[in-house]
Amino acid sequence: MTDVRTHHQLGRPTAAFVGASWVALGLGASVYFIGLYNAQMALSEKGFYLAVFLLGLFAAISVQKAVRDRAEDVPVTGAYLGVAWGMLLVALALMSVGLWNADLLLSEKGFYGIGFAMSLFAVVAVQKNVRDLAAFRSVHPDPAPVEHPGYPTIG
Template sequence: MENQVKIQTEKKAKEKIKEDFNAKPTPAFIAASWGSLLIGMVSFCVGLWNATMQLNEKGYYFTILLFGLFSVISVQKTVRDKLEGIPVTDIYYGVSWFVTIASILLLIIGLWNATLDLSEKGFYGISFFLSLFAAIAVQKNTRDVKFLEQKDK
């Protein structure tokens, strides 16, 4: 009996979240998110292109950028799915967080051991984190707009 009450209470809470959410992201925020993503990714890639490091090092940093972008999008999706009441396995949720942390640690370890100037290390770190943050914002905006379109139908 307690489980039924708990499940019904959880369902009502999730339905209330769905009913209360009606804030469509503004076009300015959407544009700023896409602009930040573009600036972060292009800056990181141009920095790699102009770097004097070996090709395998450039590949390492480029792969970490792609790995990080995919992982934060996956984390944002699982968090949003849970919020909307869409089932998400604990394993996938945990793996999403693990690969996000792993991509950040791999970048930090790579930059720590690299023979680059501190200004270059800072540049790659900042452009990487700008890209990750912007990817989360773009994914959130996309989900918000899609959610509101489906809600209106």
């Protein structure tokens, strides 16, 4: 059986996947924030949607980290994992109930829902890439720059 830690350390995410993950997160968050900024709703409502969005992102990262830690035999308490999952479910429930009861067009509700879902997925992918790159670099550190006589060293 292959050691999970060895398996994760050998793979390096491609630049295309890393870039696509960051673009998806940036796009999802940007359209969500632009829509929220331009929305015709009370400031308290905007604050609610902003807080739920940020809670969801943080909870999704926490779940991804805790699940990955457990897979790599890094100690994670059941309480932390439970709170992470609980907060992710709370964020999803709050967003769903908030949008269900909001006085918005159906297209606007879909806009916020898709922006939220896209950002949750993307932040998990970004967190995974960050962790995979760190694991890869710990096994394969960058070589020291080679100095050539007569050429300046850059960096």
